[in-house]
Amino acid sequence: MSDTKRIFIKGNEAISRGALAAGCTCYFGYPITPQNDIPEFLSTEMATVDGEFVQAESEVAAANMLLGAAAGGARAMTTSSSPGVSLMQEAISYMAGSELPGVIVNVNRGGPGLGDIGSSQGDYFQSTRGGGHGDYRTLVLAPGTCQEGYDMMIEAFDLAFKYRNPVLVLADAIVGQMKEPVTPWEPKAADNHGAEDWRIDGAKGREKRLLKSLFLEDGALAGQNRNLQSKYEAMQAEARADVFECDDADLVVVAFGSIGRIVKSTVRRLRSEGKKVGLVRPLTLYPFPSEVLRDLAKKGKRFLTIEQNCGQMVDDVRLSVRGIADSEFHGHMPGDLPGSDDFLAPIIKHLED
């Protein structure tokens, strides 16, 4: 059966294929390294699902096209990399405020500014704290393998419609550009969670619908914000993490994405040497798997957060274990390609401290 046939593809292609499997019918994008494989692949492949492909004039435009298609209830997405995602923030904020579903993929590259075209995790804050203006959040999924790139796209669309919210898939240049075997699979029929009841598609035989984020009447914006906050509360149930070798660990390393995957190799190696170290690899960055970490903290574990930035996820780890434990931090600078050897010394150091 073709579903179990593995293909050897780049992470960017896995993400693209996952989107198609998820039932994406509209893609809007703009060229930017290191994710150009995605618009290039989809420029031919969207036609195979009778979908729409638009290379927009800018990331600003692409994100707003996403907003428009989402308003129509379509499974739509855009992809970019760090500087382009910065440009998309206004539209994402509007989507969150108007409660529109959509998927945005950020193949994180080095920053700030033009940065470089290598991997980085420097967009963690941007991804998990809304990113644009106002009190909103997007769900954030963090693939660390090409397979996860595929799988998480299917999850992302589903979550977007379940919560009527934008969902960000935070990949990085390593995941995007590396090639791995991926097993494509078809999910069961897409569930748009009642989109027919809120999308705009012509007010025939019903009251007109208005998708907006402006609330000027006295108390209206407060009401909308309360509404959004209770949604984000409900979203907490979606928190997930890959918990590896933590049961008897003295030190728990917390790492996500490509770094999480590299750290996993390091942990395996250290375990084979008898070291009691484990890994919590968050798969959702928002909602953050705080409960998992807190439970481990209560069992007396110590924590070391490793990420390819100057210290971002470590704040969330510390918040998760506050009052009980703390987290050390080891940052791998954006601009230096990481390898598993890079994390041996810091982990051993913190294990033995």
Add this chain to the structure above:
Amino acid sequence: MSEKLVFDAPEIMIDRPTHYCPGCHHGVAHRLVGEVLTEMGLVDDTLCVGSIGCSVFIYNYLDVDAVEAPHGRAPAVATGLKRAHKDKFVFTYQGDGDLASIGLAEIVHAANRGEKISVVFVNNTVYGMTGGQMAPTTLEGQKTTTSPNGRSADEHGLAIRMSEIIGGLGGTAYCERVSLDSVKNIRRAKKALRKAFEMQVNGTGFGFVEMLSACPTNWKMDQIAANTRITEEMIPYFPLGVFKDVTKDGEE
């Protein structure tokens, strides 16, 4: 004597006094859009993409589905929406700050791609909602809150003529500039909207109608003087007429 009602607001117009200032032509433009949508039988299939400016509240006055777009981005939002619902009628309604300043890339590219949408562009040479700042369409010498000594060619450049630009793009199917300052021009404006909307309905392409309008409040003029300014100052600089019509093959 029996009489018949020969002029009334079409049903698509929501019976709610508008927030627009006395003498503002948004009310006329909204009504013309409502009339044409009604006459073309499009009301049930219309998706309105509102923009940012005084007319952000268009959704309070037209009884159709609507989505609010960020400032300048309505043509991009309309692109996404039309791609998702090709069989629906999608139009944007934008002012001169929204369309010609922050949204210049979006309108040019939507037109150039030939998106099958219709754009209603209300040009009153000023940023209305935010209190009368200079706009890309502000005329030379015109005083605004950010050009207190009058717009100067040296310092600010001259006013942008949008219809000429849009009319020059490959994907544009219909482009006309009209005015709302007189009954004759209002009748012509309605015909222009119809032509632009037909381009979408017939699958021909992108339609654009620029409507010269007044902003008495920010021009600091009374309503009648403001209306006259359109006739005497705006039309000479922004000439009325059809800048592109692909159905006429070289005519006009």
Add this chain to the structure above:
Amino acid sequence: MARVEFREERCKGCMLCSTVCPKKIICQSSRFNQQGYKVAEVKAEDMENCTGCTSCALICPDLVIKVYREEKKEK
């Protein structure tokens, strides 16, 4: 015979209607509506001069004016 009806609560007193009436029968009244505007009107005695041209209704930005014309007799 034709006549116009002003939905006064909608009027903003801009008086653009008065500039286009070919019979010059529209003027500003001394009445204020709920919105605080001095509304336009056609005095009762002037209504007989109305031709039902709809010019006033066309230029009115506020959907104030309804226009009635005599029903033409069937031939």
